[in-house]
Amino acid sequence: MTSSPADLWPAPRPASPVTGIVSLPGSKSLTNRALVLAALADRPSVVRRPLRSRDTVLMAAGLAAMGVGVADDGDDWKITPAALTRDAAVDCGLAGTVMRFVPPVAGLSQGTVAFDGDPHMRRRPVGEVLGALASLGMTIDDGGRGALPFSVRGTGSVRGGTVVIDASASSQFISALLLAGARYDCGVDIRHDGKPVPSLPHIEMTLAMLRARGVEVDDADANRWAVAPGPIAAIDEAIEPDLSNAAPFLALAATTGGTITIRDWPASTTQPGDDLRGVLTQLGCEVSLDDVGLTVRGTGQIHGVDLDLHDIGELTPAIAALCALADSPSHLRGVGHIRAHETDRLAALATELGALGAHVTEHADGLSIRPAALHGGVFRTYSDHRMAHAGVIIGSAVDGVLVEDIATTSKTFPDFAGAWLGVVGADEPCPNPTGRS
Known part of the structure; x- marks a missing residue:
């Protein structure tokens, strides 16, 4: 499948640690x-x-x-x-x-x-x-x-x-x-x-x-x-804020060594996205919760993890993107069921991360990811908002990542692109006339 240049969104890479407070739309x-x-x-x-x-x-x-x-x-x-x-x-x-x-x-x-x-x-x-x-x-x-x-x-x-x-x-x-x-x-x-x-x-x-x-x-x-x-x-x-949509924003703290606060994070919730607190801690971040919200501080390092994501499968694309930027191997398992989500997310992640240089092995129920030098290129999203999240996370740490169809994020987050640019401090990018599939 070929994407036109207008469909390719240059994911901004911040030049310095990102600090910001984000208000999310409802769950x-x-x-x-x-x-x-x-x-x-x-x-x-x-x-x-x-x-x-x-x-x-x-x-x-x-x-x-x-x-x-x-x-x-x-x-x-x-x-x-x-x-x-x-x-x-x-x-x-x-x-x-x-x-x-x-x-x-x-x-x-x-x-x-x-x-x-x-x-x-x-x-x-x-x-x-x-x-x-x-x-x-x-x-x-x-x-x-x-x-x-x-x-x-x-x-x-x-x-x-x-x-x-x-x-x-x-x-x-x-x-x-x-x-x-x-x-x-x-x-x-x-x-x-x-x-x-x-x-x-x-x-x-x-x-x-x-x-x-x-x-x-x-x-x-x-x-x-x-x-x-x-x-x-x-x-x-x-309605509480959508905690799963917090994943790419909190990932910015990890990829840039910055500090991100998600406003109004509930002290108690049934949302699976609350598990991001523990996952990001294992990845090497510092995490705290107070009356303002959830704050994640990057430490300059992202560590590999071995995680069973069976109960939080929707977070797999964002976590996999962070693992592709980690300093040690990762294994994500228990998520064979996400092959039947908006797309086959395991196959899509293996393909798109691999196309940018990641060493990814696809398993029946998960992914193994080893450290590798990543490079820019097109990151396809397959009309899947969570794949777009993975693409912008990689783009926050790698030059030249072009995310296909960023508008697919409107499924659960209207104007995600505008919110992302507001946090990373970038202007709305123009379509890249040299973007290639």
């Missing part, structure tokens, strides 16, 4: 869960300071298409539950949360809800969710593909009950059923049968949000999650 994971729960709640509520990005706008639009009231309230969203009686079409874009969280809601509709998305989404796994919904009493038409496009034909209610699924490809399979399960006649009792479920903190996030709304949840047994039938209480919820 995508929290925003989209809050929107679903507000749509199913017992009265109107407000989602405060939500992330407004492609993924969350698609979630709001999908719920609205089925009949849910979604209205701007300043910077907030006011959500008014309603009887779901319409036929509707839901655009999933590249949002796994929309593709997986909305179909369980669509079963409560009295209409037929059709789902489709960007071409790549037709390759992302959703068959386990659709099979589970069918076993719980819904009518699913997917042509036997277990993938987009598909439709859900609702009858206004869902029987619910016990379901066995293999959620080893994505924790979203579990969260999808939990979010709507309290509205099913018999609730839902989910049993996982397969390899370990990845990204367990995201399931903990779902459970915490359900409990905050008065839903009875049982997760006492391993590989089992159940919600009792009953109302979902409406609450006005303020």
Whole structure:
């Protein structure tokens, strides 16, 4: 695939240590869960300071298409539950949360809800969710593909009950059923049968949000999650900053020997991005948390690490980029499931880091990275916002890195490029007329 020069963004390399304070947009994971729960709640509520990005706008639009009231309230969203009686079409874009969280809601509709998305989404796994919904009493038409496009034909209610699924490809399979399960006649009792479920903190996030709304949840047994039938209480919820989006900014402290503070970092959170504190410490940074936020200080050295990232797979691209700049070997493992994210992230990282001179060995479930002298060149992103994060991190330490399609970061961070330039102290770069693929 060839990129035009206009698609290639020269990643700025700071000439001195970067010092800055960054305010992040809201969490995508929290925003989209809050929107679903507000749509199913017992009265109107407000989602405060939500992330407004492609993924969350698609979630709001999908719920609205089925009949849910979604209205701007300043910077907030006011959500008014309603009887779901319409036929509707839901655009999933590249949002796994929309593709997986909305179909369980669509079963409560009295209409037929059709789902489709960007071409790549037709390759992302959703068959386990659709099979589970069918076993719980819904009518699913997917042509036997277990993938987009598909439709859900609702009858206004869902029987619910016990379901066995293999959620080893994505924790979203579990969260999808939990979010709507309290509205099913018999609730839902989910049993996982397969390899370990990845990204367990995201399931903990779902459970915490359900409990905050008065839903009875049982997760006492391993590989089992159940919600009792009953109302979902409406609450006005303020969305935390998206901690996973902090990764590239905090990495600047490591790559430049500078100091970066992420404002309003929560003292307690269910977001997997909170694990950045421990990861960056192992990489050689100094990390502290106070009332202002999380501060990371670079020490001038980045050390190799041996990490199991199974529960924090979304951070793998940023961590891998730092490992490519480290002074000793690294091994990142436990993340075979990220091959089915926006792109095959392990193959993409091995290819793009390798193209810039990194010594990367790709494994079935991870990467091994050895120290090497890196050089400039094109860093492709495969329409994946996390790959763009990896590219700008490398560019902060290596001259001449051209990041393809920096705009893909709008999936979870509107104007990421502007925010990045504001922190590194660079002007908006012009397209490089000599950029080559």
